[in-house]
Amino acid sequence: MRSVVLFCWVLGVSCMGTPGGKINGVSFVGSREPAHQQHVDALRQVHAGHAAVMPFGFIREKDSPEIIFDTDRQWYGETCEGARQYIELLQGNGIKVMLKPQLWIWRGLFTGDLEMPSEAQWQELESEYADFILTYAELARETGVSLFCIGTELETFVRARPAFWGQLIREVRARYGGKITYAANWDEYGKVPFWDQLDLIGIDAYFPLSESRHPTVAELRDGWQRWKQEIRTLQQQVGKPVLFTEYGYRSMDYTAKKPWLVDRNQEQVNLGAQANAKEAIFEEFWNEEWFAGGFVWKWFIDHPKAGGAGDNRFTPQNKPAQEVIRQYYQRY
Structure with missing residues (x-):
């Protein structure tokens, strides 16, 4: 598999799949255990041709520069060893991989608010983050993944330290020959200063679309129009394809009002609203030539136990949205 991917790089061929195809991806959540063939079979049944593998680094507070990663205290799938095992299993099944190392701030604080109180701490964070990302850039090179993501939803860090990000991109490219992107939050992507240095404009597409309890597909498509035009304008300015590095909706009432919500609210389960939201995003974007595709948030490796009719979380597994x-x- 690695030789095939490297051959594509040499020829300058896009690793976005077959001509006219899309990145039909899922966010393959790290588990306590290694992944096995039955965990990949479920991806093949929904015709997923790509998967995001997401090792994690941990930060204690939003003003702390230390990044803890690749330790025996993490879940297996969140470590270098686990990410490698997942990648090789997925690739062995013909599924291309985006390696997407991410940060987690304890208690689930938003990574976009990561901000250091002093210049010395900013410099320490830069050193820590470079070590984190370049470790996984090396893994991306060794495994020949199709795509590498240099960060996820780090708005304040990006805004405050643009020179660092330019240097980081150069260092990643010195180690890894594939395509690279950054996963900007839905309200951040227009302010990212380095899209012209990347291969794809990456957006975590949690755009608010409707305040209805059970929005229809038509209502959701109408809600997309403002955002779609803004995305298209940036895409034309930068000249790079757009990738939804994450997209998804919870299976609950008002799912498109604040799609980014990850809290533990007990909002009424609404499987139909989630399915409608998935259909609307496919209808609006998947037939656009400038749109590369996206990665569903999120897909747990133990498919039979994931999601289901009583679950109001993001996963589409074992819900009507899975069939959508x-x-x-399959179509794309």
Whole structure:
């Protein structure tokens, strides 16, 4: 598999799949255990051709520069060893991989608010983050993944230290020959200063679309129009394809009002609203030539135990939204 991917790089061929195809991806959540063939079989059944593998680094507070990663206290799938095992298993099944190392601030604080109180601490964070990302850039090179993501939803860090990010991109490219992106939050992507240095404009697409309890597909498509035009304008300015590095909706009432919510609210389960939101995003974007595709948030490796009719979380597994994904991924 690695030789095939490297051959694509040499020829300058896009690793976005077959001509006219899309990145039909899922965010393959790290587990306590290694992944096995049955965990990949479920991806193949929904025609997923790509998967994001997401090792994690941990930060204690939003003003702390230390990044803890690749330790025996983490879940297996969040470490270098686990990420490698997942990548090789996925690739062995013909599924291309985006390696997407991410930060987690304890208690689930938003990574976009990561901000250091002094210049010395900013410099320490830069050193820590470079070590974190370049460790995984080396893994991306060794495994020949199709795509590497240099960060996820780090708005304040990006805004405060633009020179660092330019240097980091150069160092990643010195180690890894594939395509690179950054996963900007839905309200951040227009302010990222380095899109012209990357291969794809990456957006975590949690745009508010509707305040209805059970929005229809037509209502959701209408809600997309403002955002779609803004995305298209940036895409034309930068001249790079757009990738939804994450996209998804919870299976609950008002799912498109604040799609980014990850709290533990007990909002009423609404499987139909989630399915409608998936259909709307496919209908609006998947037939656009400038749109590369996206990665569903999120997909747990133990498929039989994931999601289900009583679950109001993001995963589409064992819900009507899964069938919507299967149909559209098969089509594209």
